[in-house]
Structures are given as structure tokens and as C-alpha cells.
Amino acid sequence: MRKVQALLLLMSVLVGPSALAKITDPLRYLPVQDAGRLKPYDTFARESLELIYGKTSYKGKDAVEVVTTWMMVPEPWESIEFVEIRNSGVREALRLDSKRILYSPKEIMMNDRLPLILQELRGVREQGEKLNPYFQDVQRLENQMAMLQAIHSGMAIRPAPQPDKDAWLGANELPEELRDKFSNLLGRFVKALGSELDGSATPIGESDLQAALEDFKAAARAQAPDKYPSDRRILLEVHFNKFHPFKWAWIAYLMGVIFFVAAGVSKKDRWQKLGWLGLSIGFLLHTYGMALRVYLAERPPVSNMYETVVWVPFGTVIFASILYYYQRQRLLLITASIVSVFCLVLTDLAPTVLDDGIHPLEPVLRSTFWLTTHVLIITISYAAFFLAFALGDYILFLFLRDENKYQAQIQAGVLACYRSIQIGVVLLAAGTILGGVWADYSWGRFWGWDPKETWALIALLGYVALLHGRLAGWVKNFGMAAGSVVSFSLVIMAWYGVNFVLGAGLHSYGFGAGGVEYVSAFVAIHLVYVTFVGTVRRSRLSAQQQK
Numbered sequence: 001m002r003k004v005q006a007l008l009l010l011m012s013v014l015v016g017p018s019a020l021a022k023i024t025d026p027l028r029y030l031p032v033q034d035a036g037r038l039k040p041y042d043t044f045a046r047e048s049l050e051l052i053y054g055k056t057s058y059k060g061k062d063a064v065e066v067v068t069t070w071m072m073v074p075e076p077w078e079s080i081e082f083v084e085i086r087n088s089g090v091r092e093a094l095r096l097d098s099k100r101i102l103y104s105p106k107e108i109m110m111n112d113r114l115p116l117i118l119q120e121l122r123g124v125r126e127q128g129e130k131l132n133p134y135f136q137d138v139q140r141l142e143n144q145m146a147m148l149q150a151i152h153s154g155m156a157i158r159p160a161p162q163p164d165k166d167a168w169l170g171a172n173e174l175p176e177e178l179r180d181k182f183s184n185l186l187g188r189f190v191k192a193l194g195s196e197l198d199g200s201a202t203p204i205g206e207s208d209l210q211a212a213l214e215d216f217k218a219a220a221r222a223q224a225p226d227k228y229p230s231d232r233r234i235l236l237e238v239h240f241n242k243f244h245p246f247k248w249a250w251i252a253y254l255m256g257v258i259f260f261v262a263a264g265v266s267k268k269d270r271w272q273k274l275g276w277l278g279l280s281i282g283f284l285l286h287t288y289g290m291a292l293r294v295y296l297a298e299r300p301p302v303s304n305m306y307e308t309v310v311w312v313p314f315g316t317v318i319f320a321s322i323l324y325y326y327q328r329q330r331l332l333l334i335t336a337s338i339v340s341v342f343c344l345v346l347t348d349l350a351p352t353v354l355d356d357g358i359h360p361l362e363p364v365l366r367s368t369f370w371l372t373t374h375v376l377i378i379t380i381s382y383a384a385f386f387l388a389f390a391l392g393d394y395i396l397f398l399f400l401r402d403e404n405k406y407q408a409q410i411q412a413g414v415l416a417c418y419r420s421i422q423i424g425v426v427l428l429a430a431g432t433i434l435g436g437v438w439a440d441y442s443w444g445r446f447w448g449w450d451p452k453e454t455w456a457l458i459a460l461l462g463y464v465a466l467l468h469g470r471l472a473g474w475v476k477n478f479g480m481a482a483g484s485v486v487s488f489s490l491v492i493m494a495w496y497g498v499n500f501v502l503g504a505g506l507h508s509y510g511f512g513a514g515g516v517e518y519v520s521a522f523v524a525i526h527l528v529y530v531t532f533v534g535t536v537r538r539s540r541l542s543a544q545q546q547k
Helices: 002-014 041-053 063-072 088-093 105-109 114-126 133-153 176-198 206-223 231-243 245-266 269-297 305-327 330-349 368-402 407-443 451-472 477-502 516-546
Strands: 031-034 037-040 160-162 165-169
Touching: 031 041, 031 165, 037 041, 037 231, 041 063, 041 133, 041 231, 063 133, 063 176, 088 114, 088 133, 105 133, 114 133, 160 206, 176 206, 231 245, 231 269, 245 269, 245 330, 269 305, 269 330, 305 330, 305 368, 305 407, 305 477, 330 368, 330 407, 368 407, 368 451, 368 477, 368 516, 407 451, 407 477, 451 477, 477 516
Parallel strands: none
Antiparallel strands: 031 037, 160 165
């Protein structure tokens, strides 16, 4: 009977309507241990599905539904194509159909070339070499299959603590009493589905599943009460997953951009007010999302690339608002909102590059004092430089259109660029010095020409040179705008390139993979843009002189 009910569960996930949308709600609040921290089953399911399938839902079905069937009825999934392999080199090495990116576990595990590429990966790792994009995706495939097998066996889902050990018990390791209660929880889950699908007159509803969940949680908590997380923390993390405040934040920022642009076109005050409303709502949602993440992670939100990409636009809005107070230039608010939309949309579009999971800190980062001072200050300096970069982009556009006609706007924009870079230089200098203090504290030396240290210094000197040139009168309006755009490539290298391209140095906790082609294209397009505008401007000035 249990097998029939489990198959009903699988059918509903694969072909039926999302009947479990409400039924799965209690189950998603089950605390589990995964990847070194405690989290709700909802988060575990989302992260597992994203790792294996590339998305947090499967054909519109909730991750909790899908991952539960992986554990309860693994056999039918062996022939279903849901394991994502995007790297064409990996597909070619395994001699898979290159027209697809989704494959079944069976055709991967039964592939006679899989052991060969995994052996190659182990050899590269043993030699301490940096993994190229091909081996990075081989490693991802290794992690995908390991996670899937761990879920199938019950090892991956760890719902009960141990009084004498930090590691929690897997579903297949539970003592008899807990195993019975866990089986009862899953049994209520599939019975509720069965009653939902067959229209039973006496359906087993959400309250029955909730009761089974509370019964299991009480027994699991009794194992080690001091190690069990509070219900409040679990509730807030599920709320964070469901609400996704950063998505709503960029939508609000985007509406602010539209209204501010409308205010500039129509000159009507109501559009300006609506623009401020959009910006304010976006900022409040942005703040709310970061506050939730800080509470859940119990640390500042800057320990990985995803968190810094969320943090930097937050700082950009703050700096733009401060400068607006003194300059009253709407352009500052528009560019800050555009930067925020760009960054927050990026975190949604590139989940495999920007991992949004909340992970435990590396040992060197566990001094929250230094994390709060050095890392927060360094990354907030990027916000000021990003604002100057966006302003520079727009000022170059005005040069391209007609620098004489837009002279006043160019002058105001260049002043905003200059002030923003001044803020960034002060912060970057302070953050670099504090980084040296932290390096002495952590590694026993103040400065060692580590790639991260070196590129932070290069970025600082690049912007100092730009400010010096402006102060000395060598850099005029066009040079300031072009310099703001070109110099940001130094920030990109220090921020992204060292971790994702070089992948070398003592700052290994920040290393990642992916996105190199897109970031390179972004930098190249802007270099071409600056060159193009400069060429057009020079030809115009030459033509004017000849007249």
C-alpha cells in the first residue's frame, strides 16, 4: 500500500496538477542538517534540486515535492531526464547526445566513460592545479550524482541531532522510535496526497501532517535540546525562501527608474514623487532581505560573491541619496536604481555562478570583527565606484549626442562622478589597510603581494591617479567620464577576476567558477564604447577646428 501511495506521489509530481502545493507546507518546516548548518527541509530541497536540475522547481512543481519522491521512490527517477550537464566538453567526453542538456541518472551512471573523467578530475586535484571550466563542470557532475545517491539512500536528509556528536543522524540511521515517527510523517504525506487525488470523502489534510511533523520534531528535539534550532529561525528561513525580497526589491527599483525618467520628460511633480516611492520601497525591501539573511547566517552578508553582489547596490543607493542631498541631481537616483536592478537581476539569472546558499564561514573569516570591518568596507567602496561607472556611461552618452547642448548636465554628472570616486578611494584605502592588519592577525604578515591584495592596490592607485589628474587639471570632463568607466575594470578584476579567473592566493575562501565569458564581454563592450565615443568626439572637434 505504501508503494502505491508513493507512486501516486511520483505521478502527481511528473504529470498531475500541483496538488501538493498546500499539503507540502508542514513538511518544508522540518529542521535538517546539511552542508555544515541547520536549515529547513525547504531550503535543503531547493538547493538540492538547483544543484542537480539547475532550477529550484521542476516543471512548475515545488522542490519539496520533487526531492521527497527522490527519497521515497528513487527507481522510476533513474530513467527520467533531469540531471543538468551544460558544458559541451563534458557531454562530448561522455559521448552523450549534444542536443540535450538534461539526462537521466541511468545514462550517466552506466556510462563507461564516467570513471575516466572522474579519475582525471582526481588527478588534477591531487596536483593542486586550478580547475579549468571543463573540470569545474566535471566536479559539479560528481557532486550532482553524489547528492542524488545520498538522497536515495536517506543519508543526505539528516533530521535528528545526536547528544554526543555534531553530525546529525541521516534518515537511514535513525533509532527505532525516531524511524517509526519519521516513517509516519512520510506516510501521512503520501496519504494526504492520495486523498487529494482520489477525492476521498474523509481526506487526510494539512493538520494531520502537521501533527505528525510536531510529533517527530518533539522526539528529535528530546535527543539533544540544546542542538535543535528554534521554530522562529526555521519559520523565517522558509519565509525568506518564499517571499524572495530581493526579487521584489529590483522590481520596485525598476518602477522607480521608469517614474524618474517620466519626471524628466514630463516635468510633472507627481512622477518625481512616484519615483521616490519606487526607490524607497525597493530600498526597504532590499534592507529587509539583507536583515533576514544576516539573522539567518549570524554574520555580515559579505562572505561570498552572491552576497557582495547584493550588498554593493545597497551601498550604491545610499551614496547616491547622500550626493543627491547636496547636488539635487535626479541622474544620481536613476543610475543608482539601474545599478541595483542590474545586480539583483544578475543574482536571479546566474544561480550556478552566484550561489545564493547560506554557508558556514571559512575558519579565516570567523573573526566577525574583521569580517565586519575589512570586507564590508572594501565591498562598500565598490558601490561608490559602481555609481561613478554608471554616471560615466551616461555622461559619455551625452558627449555622443551633443556635448555643447548638454554642457550643464555633463558638468553636474562629472562632479557627481568625482565625489563618488572620492568616497570610494577613502573606503578602499581604509579597507586595504585593515586587510593588512587582518592578514597579520591571520597569516602572520601584513603584506605578501597575494593576488587579492595586489589587485586591491592596483584599483586604488588607478582611481587615485584619476583624482590626481582631475585635481591637477590634466583630466577634463570627457577624461573623467571615460576614466570612471575604464577604471571600473580594475574593480571588476579585484572583485571578480581574482576569485573566478586567477583562482590563486590565500583568499581561497572566495574562489568560484563560471561567468567568465559574460564578464569579459561586459568589460570589452564598455572599452569599445569609450573608444567609440572618444573617436567620434575627436572627429567632431577636428571638424570644428577646420571650420
